[in-house]
Amino acid sequence: MTIGDPTTARSARAPLSRExxxxxxxxxxxxxxxxxxxxxxxxxxxxxxxxxxxxxxxxKDGLLGGLVDLVVAQVSDAVAAxxxxxxxxxxxxxxxxxxxxxxxxxxxxxxxxxxxxELIASRPTIPPGAFVLFxxxxxxxxxGGCSYWLAHKALHALGSMVLGFxxxxxxxxxxxxxxGPGDAEEDLAAMAEALPYTTAxxxxxxxxxxxxxxGWCDSQSEFExxxxxxxxxxxxxxxxxxxxxxxxxxxx
Amino acid sequence: MTIGDPTTARSARAPLSRExxxxxxxxxxxxxxxxxxxxxxxxxxxxxxxxxxxxxxxxKDGLLGGLVDLVVAQVSDAVAAxxxxxxxxxxxxxxxxxxxxxxxxxxxxxxxxxxxxELIASRPTIPPGAFVLFxxxxxxxxxGGCSYWLAHKALHALGSMVLGFxxxxxxxxxxxxxxGPGDAEEDLAAMAEALPYTTAxxxxxxxxxxxxxxGWCDSQSEFExxxxxxxxxxxxxxxxxxxxxxxxxxxx
DNA sequence: ACCTGAACACCGTTCAAGT
DNA sequence: ACCTGAACACCGTTCAAGT
Numbered sequence: 001m002t003i004g005d006p007t008t009a010r011s012a013r014a015p016l017s018r019e020x021x022x023x024x025x026x027x028x029x030x031x032x033x034x035x036x037x038x039x040x041x042x043x044x045x046x047x048x049x050x051x052x053x054x055x056x057x058x059x060k061d062g063l064l065g066g067l068v069d070l071v072v073a074q075v076s077d078a079v080a081a082x083x084x085x086x087x088x089x090x091x092x093x094x095x096x097x098x099x100x101x102x103x104x105x106x107x108x109x110x111x112x113x114x115x116x117x118e119l120i121a122s123r124p125t126i127p128p129g130a131f132v133l134f135x136x137x138x139x140x141x142x143x144g145g146c147s148y149w150l151a152h153k154a155l156h157a158l159g160s161m162v163l164g165f166x167x168x169x170x171x172x173x174x175x176x177x178x179x180g181p182g183d184a185e186e187d188l189a190a191m192a193e194a195l196p197y198t199t200a201x202x203x204x205x206x207x208x209x210x211x212x213x214x215g216w217c218d219s220q221s222e223f224e225x226x227x228x229x230x231x232x233x234x235x236x237x238x239x240x241x242x243x244x245x246x247x248x249x250x251x252x
Numbered sequence: 253m254t255i256g257d258p259t260t261a262r263s264a265r266a267p268l269s270r271e272x273x274x275x276x277x278x279x280x281x282x283x284x285x286x287x288x289x290x291x292x293x294x295x296x297x298x299x300x301x302x303x304x305x306x307x308x309x310x311x312k313d314g315l316l317g318g319l320v321d322l323v324v325a326q327v328s329d330a331v332a333a334x335x336x337x338x339x340x341x342x343x344x345x346x347x348x349x350x351x352x353x354x355x356x357x358x359x360x361x362x363x364x365x366x367x368x369x370e371l372i373a374s375r376p377t378i379p380p381g382a383f384v385l386f387x388x389x390x391x392x393x394x395x396g397g398c399s400y401w402l403a404h405k406a407l408h409a410l411g412s413m414v415l416g417f418x419x420x421x422x423x424x425x426x427x428x429x430x431x432g433p434g435d436a437e438e439d440l441a442a443m444a445e446a447l448p449y450t451t452a453x454x455x456x457x458x459x460x461x462x463x464x465x466x467g468w469c470d471s472q473s474e475f476e477x478x479x480x481x482x483x484x485x486x487x488x489x490x491x492x493x494x495x496x497x498x499x500x501x502x503x504x
Numbered sequence: 505a506c507c508t509g510a511a512c513a514c515c516g517t518t519c520a521a522g523t
Numbered sequence: 524a525c526c527t528g529a530a531c532a533c534c535g536t537t538c539a540a541g542t
Contacts, residue, residue: 016525016526034374038514038515038516039515039516039517040514040515040516048526048527049526049527049528050515050516050517051517051518051526051527051528052525052526052527054517054518055524055525055526056525059516059517060515060516060517117373118370118373118374121369121370121373121419122286122370122374126419126421131447131450132447134421134450135446135447135448135449135450138449138450138453139449142449142452148452148453148456148457149456149457149460151449151453152453152457152474153474153477153478155421156417156421156471156474156475156478157413157474157478157481159416159419159421160412160413160416160417160478161409161412161413161416163416164411164412164413164415164416165408165412167373167378167411169378169386169407169408169411194387195383195384195387196387197387197390197391197394197403198383198386198387198390200394200400201390201400201403201404204400204401205400205401205404208401219408222404222405222408222409223408225405225489226405226408226409226412226482229409229481229482229485229486229489230478230481230482230485232485233481233482233484233485234481237477237481268506268507290533290534290535291534291535291536292533292534292535300507300508301507301508301509302534302535302536303507303508303509303536303537304506304507304508306536306537307505307506307507308506311535311536312534312535312536
């Protein structure tokens with residue numbers, strides 16, 4: 001109970017504002033997951049009654065919307081803080097290095113707030129701030145020589161990657177140690193029989209782990225690999241020989 | 253209130269089972285979204301009291317887990333019903349056509365249940381049935397000549413695509429007709445100024461819509477395009493000249 | 505065995521009331 | 524203006540009780 005004790009709540013005595021409400025809500029989600037973000041709980045963290053929140057946030061749904069805006073703003077900040085993502089690393093640069101840096105910046109924010117993709121998926125509309133990010137990517141690509149046709153495709157593909165790549169496929173065990181149905185060795189043998197290819201793959205990947213690429217790094221290298229694959233594929237698709245769209249050259 | 257009236261509920265008089273509970277819950281989610289899936293609400297649809305559900309499902313969390321299993325099972329069914337996805341379209345086939353068919357099959361299920369990606373993202377663990385699907389993809393790829401290294405990458409990339417591609421980026425308006433702040437033409441002008449590239453892209457894409465590719469089809473063509481990009485990129489990465497992994501050839 | 509009613513602890517939200 | 528207490532309608536879940 002490191003976050004909910006009265007001392008912490010009392011130390012957070014300040015004028016109370018929309019920003020403070022959202023910050024506390026985000027911290028709560030970071031620490032205990034989205035389900036812990038409750039009007040009464042957030043208020044408790046602020047040393048205040050639940051109904052006080054309604055003066056700074058338009059209800060629970062508005063609070064969740066504010067959390068999404070906060071995440072989008074953090075992506076904007078991360079992009080602004082990275083020269084490569086801003087695109088001023090050199091005038092003659094490939095659009096791919098800029099877009100790549102932007103995707104990596106967005107991903108760091110998603111890793112900081114693992115609840116963000118789930119929350120964004122649960123919302124009915126795309127947050128306004130996201131359109132600004134899309135606009136910037138479009139600008140980088142079009143000025144870099146891409147067609148609108150390709151840039152549109154890129155937004156879909158990259159957006160789905162940034163939002164979908166948080167989940168770990170094969171996390172080490174399922175927290176099943178201690179209460180399992182018996183021998184771990186036995187379970188492994190059963191899995192080897194039921195899922196032979198999966199077992200072989202896990203063994204193969206573990207064997208190759210000479211350098212210390214654990215947890216975050218593993219998923220990170222998958223992400224960067226796929227990102228590179230997509231960017232190169234996109235660049236190739238927009239070339240004369242590529243699978244260009246049926247229409248004319250540029251747009252409008 | 254087409255789904256909740258007593259007649260419908262009464263017509264659903266049958267022995268009540270785990271399967272019936274999950275089917276009704278899925279139908280409720282299809283019709284009114286995940287938030288409508290409530291123990292009391294599901295019970296009401298079945299013409300029964302909320303507490304009766306506990307005899308067939310281990311609580312709300314178990315019900316949600318059952319919904320995930322149901323979606324996974326539907327993907328398995330869709331795969332089994334498609335000869336191309338089963339891989340028996342011909343012995344000499346490219347692994348890409350099989351994997352592609354499997355991804356398309358999975359996507360049709362996601363389109364049928366738009367709440368599925370959000371639900372899956374909200375769960376702490378990967379459903380057991382999903383590992384069987386992964387295993388099958390692994391088998392197709394490895395028998396097709398891919399390394400485990402590449403197949404692992406493919407699972408990440410394709411999984412994130414299937415789960416992340418449901419959201420529409422630029423849905424026609426935001427349901428803002430009628431109560432907006434004024435002229436639609438004025439709004440468009442404001443957007444053209446704030447988001448020039450986005451405006452140009454939308455105009456360009458609308459201009460090219462000669463053939464009747466609306467709604468579902470648009471998003472579908474983006475999905476298929478990205479899918480093709482990924483599959484071709486993956487195939488290229490595993491070739492001798494590609495960006496192969498640092499280790500040795502195969503695995504283990 | 506399967507289903508139920510009452511009850512408990514929680515949730516978002518309204519509203520009249522305080523300061 | 525900002526915050527509060529009581530209240531309302533909902534939620535998941537427990538438990539003793541019905542059949």
